[in-house]
Amino acid sequence: MNRLVGIVQLEAGNSASVERALEALGVKAIQVRDVKTLELCSHIILPGVASFGSVIDELQSKKLFAPLKNLYESDIKFMGLCAGMQIMGKGSQENPGVQGLGWFTYENIAIVNNEGSKAFHTGWNSVQMGDSQKILSASDNSSYYFNHSYYVPNVEEAHDDFGRTEYFNSTIVSIFKHSNVVGIQFHPEKSQVEGLDMLKHFVEWD
Amino acid sequence: MAKESLQLCTKCLLPETHETITYDATGLCSVCNNSQEKSTIDWQSRQIELEQIARDTKSLGGNYDCVIPFSGGKDSTFTLYYVVKVLKLKPLVASFDHGFYRDVLLDNRNKVLKKLGVDFVSFTPNWHIVKQLMLASLRDRGDFCWHCHTGVNSFPMRTAVEKNIPLVIWGESSTEYTNYYKTNQFHQIDEELFNRITNLGISAEDMLMRLEGNFELRDLFPFTFPSSEEIKSRGIRSFPLGNYMEWDTQKQVNLIKSELEWEGDQVEGVPSTYDYEKIECMMQGSRDYLKYRKRGYARTTHLTSIDIRNGKLERETGKELVSEYEDKRPHSLQLFMDLIGLTEEELETILEQQLIDPWDGRIPVKIGAKPHDYENWVKKLLVN
Amino acid sequence: MDTLFKRIVPKILISQNANLQVIGSITTKEYEKFRFIGSPPSQARIFESNMADEIMLLNLDQDLIDLEMFKDVVSRVSSEIFMPLSAGGGINSIDMASKIFEIGVEKIVVERALQQNPQEISKIANRYGSQSIIGSCTYWGATSLPIPPRLVSRGVVTVDALPTRLASMEQIGVGEVMINDASRDGTRRGSNLVALREALNITSLPIIDSCGFGKTQHFVDSFNSGSSAVAVGTYFAFVDQSFMQLRSQLANHGIRVRLK
Numbered sequence: 001m002n003r004l005v006g007i008v009q010l011e012a013g014n015s016a017s018v019e020r021a022l023e024a025l026g027v028k029a030i031q032v033r034d035v036k037t038l039e040l041c042s043h044i045i046l047p048g049v050a051s052f053g054s055v056i057d058e059l060q061s062k063k064l065f066a067p068l069k070n071l072y073e074s075d076i077k078f079m080g081l082c083a084g085m086q087i088m089g090k091g092s093q094e095n096p097g098v099q100g101l102g103w104f105t106y107e108n109i110a111i112v113n114n115e116g117s118k119a120f121h122t123g124w125n126s127v128q129m130g131d132s133q134k135i136l137s138a139s140d141n142s143s144y145y146f147n148h149s150y151y152v153p154n155v156e157e158a159h160d161d162f163g164r165t166e167y168f169n170s171t172i173v174s175i176f177k178h179s180n181v182v183g184i185q186f187h188p189e190k191s192q193v194e195g196l197d198m199l200k201h202f203v204e205w206d
Numbered sequence: 207m208a209k210e211s212l213q214l215c216t217k218c219l220l221p222e223t224h225e226t227i228t229y230d231a232t233g234l235c236s237v238c239n240n241s242q243e244k245s246t247i248d249w250q251s252r253q254i255e256l257e258q259i260a261r262d263t264k265s266l267g268g269n270y271d272c273v274i275p276f277s278g279g280k281d282s283t284f285t286l287y288y289v290v291k292v293l294k295l296k297p298l299v300a301s302f303d304h305g306f307y308r309d310v311l312l313d314n315r316n317k318v319l320k321k322l323g324v325d326f327v328s329f330t331p332n333w334h335i336v337k338q339l340m341l342a343s344l345r346d347r348g349d350f351c352w353h354c355h356t357g358v359n360s361f362p363m364r365t366a367v368e369k370n371i372p373l374v375i376w377g378e379s380s381t382e383y384t385n386y387y388k389t390n391q392f393h394q395i396d397e398e399l400f401n402r403i404t405n406l407g408i409s410a411e412d413m414l415m416r417l418e419g420n421f422e423l424r425d426l427f428p429f430t431f432p433s434s435e436e437i438k439s440r441g442i443r444s445f446p447l448g449n450y451m452e453w454d455t456q457k458q459v460n461l462i463k464s465e466l467e468w469e470g471d472q473v474e475g476v477p478s479t480y481d482y483e484k485i486e487c488m489m490q491g492s493r494d495y496l497k498y499r500k501r502g503y504a505r506t507t508h509l510t511s512i513d514i515r516n517g518k519l520e521r522e523t524g525k526e527l528v529s530e531y532e533d534k535r536p537h538s539l540q541l542f543m544d545l546i547g548l549t550e551e552e553l554e555t556i557l558e559q560q561l562i563d564p565w566d567g568r569i570p571v572k573i574g575a576k577p578h579d580y581e582n583w584v585k586k587l588l589v590n
Numbered sequence: 591m592d593t594l595f596k597r598i599v600p601k602i603l604i605s606q607n608a609n610l611q612v613i614g615s616i617t618t619k620e621y622e623k624f625r626f627i628g629s630p631p632s633q634a635r636i637f638e639s640n641m642a643d644e645i646m647l648l649n650l651d652q653d654l655i656d657l658e659m660f661k662d663v664v665s666r667v668s669s670e671i672f673m674p675l676s677a678g679g680g681i682n683s684i685d686m687a688s689k690i691f692e693i694g695v696e697k698i699v700v701e702r703a704l705q706q707n708p709q710e711i712s713k714i715a716n717r718y719g720s721q722s723i724i725g726s727c728t729y730w731g732a733t734s735l736p737i738p739p740r741l742v743s744r745g746v747v748t749v750d751a752l753p754t755r756l757a758s759m760e761q762i763g764v765g766e767v768m769i770n771d772a773s774r775d776g777t778r779r780g781s782n783l784v785a786l787r788e789a790l791n792i793t794s795l796p797i798i799d800s801c802g803f804g805k806t807q808h809f810v811d812s813f814n815s816g817s818s819a820v821a822v823g824t825y826f827a828f829v830d831q832s833f834m835q836l837r838s839q840l841a842n843h844g845i846r847v848r849l850k
Binding site: 014113167 | 591593638641673674694719765796818848
Binding site for chain 3: 213222223225226227228229346347348349385386397398399400401402405406407408409411412414415416418419500559560561562563564
């Protein structure tokens with residue numbers, strides 16, 4: 001299959017920014033709105049910015065939920081960004097009862113600050129790769145832009161082999177890779193050179 | 207804060223006000239660290255890459271294989287020599303005339319261009335506009351060289367774009383003395399570099415706004431870098447030769463002196479042994495002086511630091527030279543003020559606003575010696 | 591612990607240039623327009639090449655620059671950058687906010703609307719999340735002088751009003767607050783650390799400190815006092831220090847900044 005990158009179009013997503021970032025890298029991506037276009041792609045990016053529930057709702061109403069679900073462990077390379085990463089799990093405290101794609105068993109939980117109230121992780125932070133495998137271009141010396149209030153605490157299937165970011169008392173999974181899937185909690189399309197580099201590595205991933 | 211209180215590198219003499227400098231836990235500066243890292247790079251494989259680039263461009267069979275930005279100073283002279291004699295490419299040599307070239311430098315250019323046998327094109331911008339830009343740039347940045355920084359970098363690129371020449375080869379890499387790019391990074395001389403390092407954070411469009419309608423955008427065309435689209439659509443590669451070879455200033459200077467009879471000259475504010483650096487510009491002494499007033503260090507610190515780094519000079523000797531030479535007001539400063547139409551008070555008011563924390567601006571009292579070609583500068587510049 | 595990097599946020603203040611018939615970027619002094627210093631997309635491009643942390647685009651000319659024109663400038667600025675973008679200037683409805691978010695803005699900046707249309711702002715917080723809103727408060731920090739009448743009519747308050755303003759911002763649902771000392775604006779003589787420390791005692795929201803920054807030490811003091819970010823309109827306009835150069839200096843002072 002020829003390399004073709006598709007970006008799932010969601011109102012609850014920032015597909016335009018991702019498209020522009022890819023364009024800056026010389027990659028012409030196509031906009032995925034239905035199954036037909038989905039099936040043409042070798043690489044799929046799901047960028048989500050709103051709540052867990054609203055992303056799932058939209059995927060369901062656009063009849064993309066089931067087709068996307070089938071992509072796990074296929075030949076297609078998949079990147080879930082921010083909420084797009086979160087919905088690859090089972091569910092989220094944000095919208096109890098709403099089911100994610102279920103590729104992974106994680107449940108998203110709320111970020112809490114020192115006073116015990118809900119907090120946002122909004123701003124630039126670093127990722128600790130430690131001894132974990134190389135995931136795209138992620139490195140301890142880089143900084144990335146985060147913007148979320150729920151997070152993935154662990155990815156069992158990846159056997160603790162992922163990048164982490166500490167924030168207050170939470171250890172956030174900021175990037176992980178398993179089988180044909182990469183999950184990224186931060187926004188590479190808003191993380192300048194280091195973020196764009198990450199997208200470039202994804203697109204070149206065979 | 208007097209100079210004695212500025213943090214200096216524990217090895218060389220660069221202070222904390224040097225652009226992009228950082229210090230590691232032992233107090234060793236990033237320039238020294240980068241210099242050590244440079245010696246671990248696989249220069250041989252880079253050499254092979256460079257030779258491939260040369261072969262690729264030759265095979266295109268254009269009128270010219272590359273554009274060489276040229277001033278006639280040590281770096282562009284070495285680069286031109288290397289491109290012609292070693293890479294055996296056919297260059298179009300392009301020079302932006304900022305208006306202040308010195309006689310020895312012009313003689314060097316004449317010699318070098320004739321000895322090497324190359325096509326040469328030069329551009330001189332409107333002198334009225336240059337003077338106004340110098341004043342505007344001085345007011346807003348304490349640096350009167352905006353027209354030169356932008357013009358020198360834009361003209362060769364514009365030449366490459368207009369004549370469809372796919373390669374532009376510059377000289378020294380910015381990573382030699384600054385941290386704008388990582389040492390082992392293959393950075394291009396492109397719009398990003400122009401905006402990050404070259405134009406003092408002011409593009410031609412921005413300068414137009416700052417001059418409040420005294421100019422049209424087309425007046426600032428010579429100082430406008432081509433857009434990324436223009437460059438990418440023609441597939442133009444533009445990089446410093448220093449990406450592909452271990453830069454050795456002393457070796458290179460000796461080479462051009464012996465092979466091309468390139469001659470050095472005396473520069474205001476530096477010891478006479480440093481006769482090879484920045485000999486191009488009449489205003490170099492004044493420019494370095496303004497840097498001293500803003501940041502508390504200047505050319506002698508830079509040059510002695512290089513020698514200290516290479517083990518050719520003791521740190522203490524370097525310090526002595528710095529206090530002897532940097533503490534002098536250049537003879538040419540008055541000429542500069544006359545040229546731009548600036549009084550002493552006006553200059554002082556400008557400089558007060560330009561101090562880079564934590565330097566608080568000690569003012570030298572001694573005045574430097576008159577350069578040997580000074581009278582020619584007066585003749586050439588004060589034309590009304 | 592808050593592990594986020596400290597941010598420096600260049601402000602691009604837009605205003606109509608009558609001579610050149612374009613929207614230019616401007617600096618202010620004590621909240622009066624001072625000088626045109628550039629073209630907004632060009633400035634954005636330069637900050638992007640310097641790896642700035644975030645850009646804040648503010649419309650100072652809401653009478654002359656309407657929503658459509660504003661969106662156009664926002665769009666042109668947004669297309670130059672791959673970092674977060676905040677935008678503000680007269681946003682007072684969820685309709686306006688959604689149009690601004692659509693074009694790639696992460697956060698809106700609101701000030702007057704917090705007083706005049708607080709329910710609309712709460713609506714925006716509910717739909718888009720509080721982290722999408724920066725609440726701004728401009729005060730007159732020179733307590734020995736009265737607030738100039740021209741600023742009173744623009745809603746600038748005394749320092750005493752700061753606690754109430756901050757409390758109400760939290761209630762309305764903003765995610766971040768920005769405090770601006772108009773008496774120091776464009777003066778480069780230092781920011782108001784007293785007001786900053788008071789604000790830090792009142793609210794646990796991240797604070798963007800603004801107005802008066804002129805030397806590296808000012809940034810160091812503000813960050814060490816506890817601000818999460820510093821927003822600057824004048825700083826980079828008239829001094830020979832670029833964003834990357836400032837960042838290196840701050841790193842040398844031990845401030846936790848992103849370093850290339």
